[in-house]
Amino acid sequence: VSEEELxxxxxxxxxxxxxxxxxxxxxxxxxxxIWRYASSLPLERPDRPVTLGEGMSPFVSCxxxxxxxxxxxxxxxxxxxxTGSYKDRxxxxxxxxLRELGVQRIADDSSGNAGASMxxxxxxxxxxxxxxxxxxxxxxxxxxIAMYGANLVKVPGPRENAGTAARESAKGAYxxxxxxxxxxxxxxxxxxxxxxxxxxxxxxxxxxxxxGQGCTIRGAFFAFSEIMKAGKSARMPRIFGVQSEACPPLYxxxxxxxxxxxxxxxxxTIAEGIASxxxxxxxxxxxxxxxxxxxxxxxxxxxxxxxLQQLAKKGLYVEPTTxxxxxxxxxxxxEGVIRPDEKTVVVLTGFGLKTTELIxxxxxxxxx
Amino acid sequence: VSEEELxxxxxxxxxxxxxxxxxxxxxxxxxxxIWRYASSLPLERPDRPVTLGEGMSPFVSCxxxxxxxxxxxxxxxxxxxxTGSYKDRxxxxxxxxLRELGVQRIADDSSGNAGASMxxxxxxxxxxxxxxxxxxxxxxxxxxIAMYGANLVKVPGPRENAGTAARESAKGAYxxxxxxxxxxxxxxxxxxxxxxxxxxxxxxxxxxxxxGQGCTIRGAFFAFSEIMKAGKSARMPRIFGVQSEACPPLYxxxxxxxxxxxxxxxxxTIAEGIASxxxxxxxxxxxxxxxxxxxxxxxxxxxxxxxLQQLAKKGLYVEPTTxxxxxxxxxxxxEGVIRPDEKTVVVLTGFGLKTTELIxxxxxxxxx
Numbered sequence: 001v002s003e004e005e006l007x008x009x010x011x012x013x014x015x016x017x018x019x020x021x022x023x024x025x026x027x028x029x030x031x032x033x034i035w036r037y038a039s040s041l042p043l044e045r046p047d048r049p050v051t052l053g054e055g056m057s058p059f060v061s062c063x064x065x066x067x068x069x070x071x072x073x074x075x076x077x078x079x080x081x082x083t084g085s086y087k088d089r090x091x092x093x094x095x096x097x098l099r100e101l102g103v104q105r106i107a108d109d110s111s112g113n114a115g116a117s118m119x120x121x122x123x124x125x126x127x128x129x130x131x132x133x134x135x136x137x138x139x140x141x142x143x144x145i146a147m148y149g150a151n152l153v154k155v156p157g158p159r160e161n162a163g164t165a166a167r168e169s170a171k172g173a174y175x176x177x178x179x180x181x182x183x184x185x186x187x188x189x190x191x192x193x194x195x196x197x198x199x200x201x202x203x204x205x206x207x208x209x210x211x212g213q214g215c216t217i218r219g220a221f222f223a224f225s226e227i228m229k230a231g232k233s234a235r236m237p238r239i240f241g242v243q244s245e246a247c248p249p250l251y252x253x254x255x256x257x258x259x260x261x262x263x264x265x266x267x268x269t270i271a272e273g274i275a276s277x278x279x280x281x282x283x284x285x286x287x288x289x290x291x292x293x294x295x296x297x298x299x300x301x302x303x304x305x306x307x308l309q310q311l312a313k314k315g316l317y318v319e320p321t322t323x324x325x326x327x328x329x330x331x332x333x334x335e336g337v338i339r340p341d342e343k344t345v346v347v348l349t350g351f352g353l354k355t356t357e358l359i360x361x362x363x364x365x366x367x368x
Numbered sequence: 369v370s371e372e373e374l375x376x377x378x379x380x381x382x383x384x385x386x387x388x389x390x391x392x393x394x395x396x397x398x399x400x401x402i403w404r405y406a407s408s409l410p411l412e413r414p415d416r417p418v419t420l421g422e423g424m425s426p427f428v429s430c431x432x433x434x435x436x437x438x439x440x441x442x443x444x445x446x447x448x449x450x451t452g453s454y455k456d457r458x459x460x461x462x463x464x465x466l467r468e469l470g471v472q473r474i475a476d477d478s479s480g481n482a483g484a485s486m487x488x489x490x491x492x493x494x495x496x497x498x499x500x501x502x503x504x505x506x507x508x509x510x511x512x513i514a515m516y517g518a519n520l521v522k523v524p525g526p527r528e529n530a531g532t533a534a535r536e537s538a539k540g541a542y543x544x545x546x547x548x549x550x551x552x553x554x555x556x557x558x559x560x561x562x563x564x565x566x567x568x569x570x571x572x573x574x575x576x577x578x579x580g581q582g583c584t585i586r587g588a589f590f591a592f593s594e595i596m597k598a599g600k601s602a603r604m605p606r607i608f609g610v611q612s613e614a615c616p617p618l619y620x621x622x623x624x625x626x627x628x629x630x631x632x633x634x635x636x637t638i639a640e641g642i643a644s645x646x647x648x649x650x651x652x653x654x655x656x657x658x659x660x661x662x663x664x665x666x667x668x669x670x671x672x673x674x675x676l677q678q679l680a681k682k683g684l685y686v687e688p689t690t691x692x693x694x695x696x697x698x699x700x701x702x703e704g705v706i707r708p709d710e711k712t713v714v715v716l717t718g719f720g721l722k723t724t725e726l727i728x729x730x731x732x733x734x735x736x
Binding site for chain 2 (some may be wrong): 019032033051052053054056057058059060062067077080081082085120121123124139140143144146147148150198309312313314315317351352353354356359361363
């Protein structure tokens with residue numbers, strides 16, 4: 001399938017990937033943010049990006065107490081980004097590529113953060129866009145999407161309905177769904193390039209991520225694969241994904257040794273950003289977790305809320321979706337899966353200011 | 369007055385400053401964020417800072433349309449910071465210094481952003497703090513302050529009452545008001561060091577800032593003075609401050625050629641972060657605007673709201689306080705005070721996500 005025909009998936013219905021050998025980790029320190037990784041990006045003209053100044057987000061170390069001890073951990077505070085979520089890295093690359101391809105209008109679906117990001121970068125690129133969100137999406141995120149000038153469409157029912165609506169609406173036009181995009185992930189992976197450099201060109205022992213569609217997980221694997229291929233390191237970190245017990249299709253598959261997301265019944269969760277029943281590249285996500293000798297956990301709503309509060313008291317304010325990773329970290333430490341003397345990085349994906357309403361509700365009415 | 373006695377002001381009641389000759393612009397590119405400017409910071413041990421990864425915020429260029437033309441402008445998107453506002457630069461330096469001095473508890477007063485920042489950095493430093501805010505402070509900011517674990521005190525009446533309450537409460541303890549602090553401004557000035565470097569070691573023609581207490585303005589003047597002293601440039605940019613017509617004590621003084629903030633009657637404004645009746649260092653702020661051959665403007669609530677919307681459609685989402693600078697920019701361009709072919713930087717101080725509620729109200733009920 002050629003890009004020139006603007007296919008967003010294969011004729012057989014499968015998702016598309018960029019050829020993995022196309023990329024080379026070779027940072028150019030003279031360039032700003034993610035654009036220093038031009039040799040790793042699927043762009044013809046990485047010197048002419050659509051940019052809002054994304055990348056080089058904070059890297060903060062702190063002590064993390066759990067039942068049984070305290071570990072020194074490193075937080076990649078990737079919520080500190082032009083729209084308040086790590087999605088900006090991926091969307092900046094995706095929109096830059098779609099502009100190169102001459103796309104005239106973009107439709108995307110999102111639980112909120114990717115939609116805000118897509119709306120912002122389309123605004124910067126002067127490309128009209130339609131953002132489909134589930135009706136229950138956070139008020140702050142919906143307002144943000146509308147303020148960027150996007151056409152915001154609220155779709156009743158679960159998250160998946162927004163995807164269907166976006167693809168149907170796109171019809172002849174290009175469907176720019178970030179999860180379907182072969183370009184998006186190559187922006188996301190730059191987060192792990194920065195982790196490597198912010199550790200002083202060292203590979204951590206463990207990376208812990210919230211897991212919904214799994215893009216931070218696959219991004220980390222791609223990045224460290226490129227770092228190894230470039231001869232800068234001989235090893236891969238263990239990559240861990242964490243889901244809410246209320247919606248754990250990847251965790252259930254991992255636990256059973258299955259290769260595809262396990263069908264589950266979804267319950268309501270405060271981790272709205274990862275409440276995905278269907279993970280499009282779920283097979284690939286499970287595969288890289290296994291290849292990295294990593295693992296998964298499912299955590300309770302109570303543990304997520306506790307993780308959020310514990311992190312805020314270190315000066316790092318995140319949304320509940322992100323706190324899933326902290327709850328998982330605590331679990332991994334308590335079970336001895338991760339040792340306190342190991343070098344562990346947690347990826348903080350979304351800013352607390354994105355979910356003021358929800359956090360206010362949780363303070364008044366904490367999960368039991 | 370010696371620092372060891374932990375005075376926060378002179379015995380005569382005046383504010384204190386650090387000796388200006390103590391600082392030298394000599395960036396160390398190997399260090400992260402604002403800590404690369406260690407030689408410009410009032411710290412004994414800048415290698416042991418209280419940090420949340422502040423600094424090196426986005427620098428984004430875009431076209432800005434006004435009645436009569438379009439100018440290419442540069443936005444220093446300093447809202448993209450660990451707590452969502454530019455205050456983090458100043459508070460990181462201030463809290464680092466207060467920890468060096470052995471301060472055990474800090475009280476500050478704020479319209480919201482500095483309070484959130486102080487709460488976060490005190491959390492990171494493990495120093496208890498009390499944050500006094502006006503009762504009308506934004507819900508999102510109050511929640512953020514509380515989540516960091518600070519003791520949040522809402523004080524009825526105008527902004528100034530929060531200051532009085534904080535100073536009275538501090539009693540024997542150290543009052544850590546950021547506006548009174550001699551350290552805070554030296555963190556704020558690093559924003560302009562970055563502007564210089566992000567322009568490729570060039571001084572812009574103009575810098576436009578929202579003006580309340582005037583710290584971005586004085587910070588810019590300090591920074592470019594140090595850059596000149598270091599022989600990296602021979603000139604100072606023109607520095608412009610913008611206030612709301614509803615609360616313009618600095619503008620009214622500037623217009624009249626007075627040396628101190630002019631007494632005014634304050635009206636309600638959506639620019640809550642700069643609704644200061646009393647600018648503590650107002651004399652110094654007016655002085656540096658004059659020395660830089662800059663100027664001031666006062667803008668309507670309607671123009672602020674329009675500036676906010678126009679900027680959001682470039683992918684940059686800010687709070688109304690920040691948009692004051694954009695409304696001012698439009699005015700300066702339309703009046704020919706700033707020419708479109710000049711190199712103009714606007715400092716974007718606070719993230720839109722900080723004021724979701726207010727922006728929602730403005731969409732429903734725009735100012736006439």
